[in-house]
Amino acid sequence: MSTMPENTFGEKDASSGVEPSIEHVTKISDNKDVIPEYHGFATDIEHVPKGYFTSKYFIGTYTAHIFTFLGGLAGFNLIAPILGQIDADIGPSDNIDWVALVFTLGLALGIGLMGRITDIFGRRWFMIIGNLLGVIGALVCSRAQSVNTLIAGETLIGFGSSAAYAFNFVISEIVPMKYRFWALGGLFVFTLPTNGFNTVIATAFIVHTKQGWRWCYYLTLILNVIATTLYFTFYHPPSFEMKHNNASKKRVLKEFDFVGAFGLLSGVTLLLIGLNWGGSLYAWSDAHVVGTMVAGGVILLALPVWTIFGKVKDPFIPKRLFNRGWTVSMLSSSVGATVYYSFSIIWPSMVATVFAQGDLIWAGWASCLVAMGIALGQVIGNALTLIVTKQKIQCIVAMTVGTIFLGAAATVGVDDKGKAMAFVFLSCLFIGWNEAVVATLVGVCIHDQRDIGVAAGLSGCIRSLLGSVSAAIYLAVLRSRLAHTIPAQVVPAVVAAGLPKSSVAAFIQALTLGSTAAFSKVPGINAAIIAAGSQAYRVANLDAYRTVFLSSLAFGAACIFLNILIPNVDELMSGDIAVTLHATKQEDDEALPGVGDNALHVRRQD
Template sequence: MKPTGAVSVSVSASASSTARRAPSVRWVLAGLSLSALLSSLGTSVANVALPTLAQAFTASFQEVQWIVLAYLLAITTVIVGVGRLGDVIGRRRLLLAGILLFTTASVLCGLAPTLWTLIAARAAQGLGAAVMMALTMAFVGGAVPKERTGSAMGLLGTMSAVGTALGPSLGGALMAGPGWRAVFLVNAPLGLLAFALAHRHLPADGREPRAGRAGFDRAGTLLLALTLAAYALAMTLGRGGFGPPNAALLAAAAFGAVLFVRTEARAASPLILPATLRDPALSASLATSALVSTVMMATLVVGPFYLSRTLGLEEAQAGLVLSAGPLVAALTGVPAGRLVDRFGAPRTTTAGLLAVAAATATLSVTPERLGVLGYVVPIVVVTAGYAVFQTANNTSVMADVDPDRRGVVSGMLNLSRNLGLVTGASVMGAVFAFASATADVTAARPGAVATGMRVTFAVAAALIALALALTAGARALSRRAAAGTAAPH
């Protein structure tokens, strides 16, 4: 029999050993943050290379556009499915596979001998990015203490904003130096670092017995992917025009959505639980995220034309002004997370939406005589409000999700954001062109572009008002439901 002191020493050593084996939250967040940065960097870094790629492959601009579209379409179509797959087979092993796929595909992009090889490699890169986007937020709920969830979400939002902002400048620097292949090859060492951090520090997947695991809804996943692909193509083909092919794709997407809902109602292990679709709080959060992302895309659609055509800025000056938005998003994410942790997600969600509403309403009445300052100050407020909203909304949604559904719900959140961006590029671009009263905005008069800017942001303010109404309505329904549950029978 061991002496008491020996037992105490043994227990102490065991506890110390367990503490050493437990994953450090700081290193977990480092791996997840790098994954978030890489997936967003992949979205924006290739755009600046399109003119050079058109020359290198002797291709038209419409053809090289598929280098960007293939990446976005891959993310949009599979992000919910891969999120659910992570719930079923284990998030750690799927995230490691996604990082490895992204890194390998980046190398293949850099070595591509033909345009269509490059486009195929970009689609594979987008598939890896979808895994990274869907699972980084899903990991937060299990790896970060609940009182620090908002800060962790803010950090991931910051890294995503940094990746988006860094893309054009990094791509331009690499184009001026090593050339277009380096634009893709630069992801390789960063991808390997992300893989090493994830492999070393992410918590191991649970070993649930096979008989107790939920199945994977293959039919629902395929149907949703086809539906989302049809919608994304309807919104992106034709560069803002809307002809018979766009209408046919939109009709196919609507039919696919109805069929998907009916399929999920009958599935044994549905991709998206019908109860999830009927949850007013989650539905409102997803719809609000899509609306706010639509508005954020308006700033990217309108800004370059207003700054150059109406205010007469040179390209370099306009680029500097446009960088203010992503810079503010990068600086606001972490403080926004701390605000969420301190004041709660509902209050900060509303505060973020009110800031965006006030700033877009201001832009809708801004006269040209106020110059650059009259445009950039409201844009800074819009971007800061968006960062606060996104952090609070993501925290609110992910905080109470069942552990076995975190991947799919995280995928749905990312999907709502992507659909908002895709829709905003098409719809807000069409509003801007219509309000400018010209078929070609690049040749429009300065006054016409200013009118287009004001009308577009008036529509944006109306969309944010709708988002506020949805949020308030969902909270009222939730309070009513809670009161009904608490009432004695």
């Protein structure tokens, strides 16, 4: 290999007059089953201009993604815990669950498409447009007077949030390989407000502001405006012309795999809609659910066939991605993330039903434990990776300990809220540690760094899809158990306390509403009956949640098995850099501090 790749930061070294080679940054893994070959770097830490990592372009880009990540997380994390209050304000509507669904759907589709498309066409304008969609979506939602309007706005936020979840390639590719873990860990530190303390912030907005839940969207709007401005000003990665040596966009579009892109788009859409319809809007056996899920599944299963046998120059999902290292890391990240996606829904419900007993502020703090544990685990996992090597051992230990604590959460009683909080938090912390390592490995265990977008984007898409699958499984288990435990435990308790059998159905309905007005309408009710029934209701719910915790052990065990197959990539943690930023057209000759005749730089072609 004797020439620089298209996405380099360098044209020629003026000090030698020779076009620099990247032989010295080409890596061939000793284990070719894990990483068949390893190349696609632009330069290394020794050859970037002096002051590159302290330049306004580098720091501005990193700061831009902090705000992008904050805004993307806020668009969902602040809203998910308070959907009931929002529905009470501008509803009620049978479509309220679609607010969460369209975000998940938009994110899965956006990140799945964005990675591959930006690998080909350049990332700058896609990141700017993603943040702008967040701005528009937050503006629409903040002024919504109906749930349907909220759904429309949240759809835009979901698509736009693909920019936030692009951190795994946007940030990874601009830092040296050996600092990728730290660079991503730093992002998680800064995103703790909307990631770890989301429920507290959302609850505080409702309790302490006149606009209530709308402030969640005002905050999302502000964060996305800042992110858009920063990305527009400072983010200048390789452009389309740099990537393709001034090749015609018409030619590249002609060779683009539209069939593969449409297959991913339609398959994921149908499967996610079917998963969210099942057990809520329709029964799982209903033709709407079965037909939609089967159609989506068939399309997704047909994608590998198209990739292998379709006569496409470069398929949308390249075959070269699927080495053992990338495949196992991607699956471990996806399976491990099922805890976050599922328990971000299950745990707040458990807190409110079993432990809170009307204390909204405490419930808000306790509900944060899942996201807070995952986020802190990601920070710790990324920070320690430079000290504690052997990624395989880290992942096996972290996921094993996390799974043990998850199982321990099934042992708590209705008065053991402190123990339950500790077990859930510690479980999520160790699972977040595992997530930090494997999510970074997704961008490391690929044979060519020019595929980092599709590698991370496809992983994020599959992660969202498996998260929805696990959420559907957990909710189905919970509903099934509640249908048994509530009649079996609440009915005998209230009848023994003196409630007429004819009032039992009305009493259980009042329990689910939890208001004094609802209880007052139940014939034959008194304080002793309410106390007995409420305690039995807490126990019945805890028994159902206990089953959910136990069912989650299957996902934990699967993730531990996958981690046994994870490669150690210590030999790849070098100073190599996949992509370097460049200056604006006006500043091309004074792009970065310290740039002079000896600097490597490329003139913008756009």
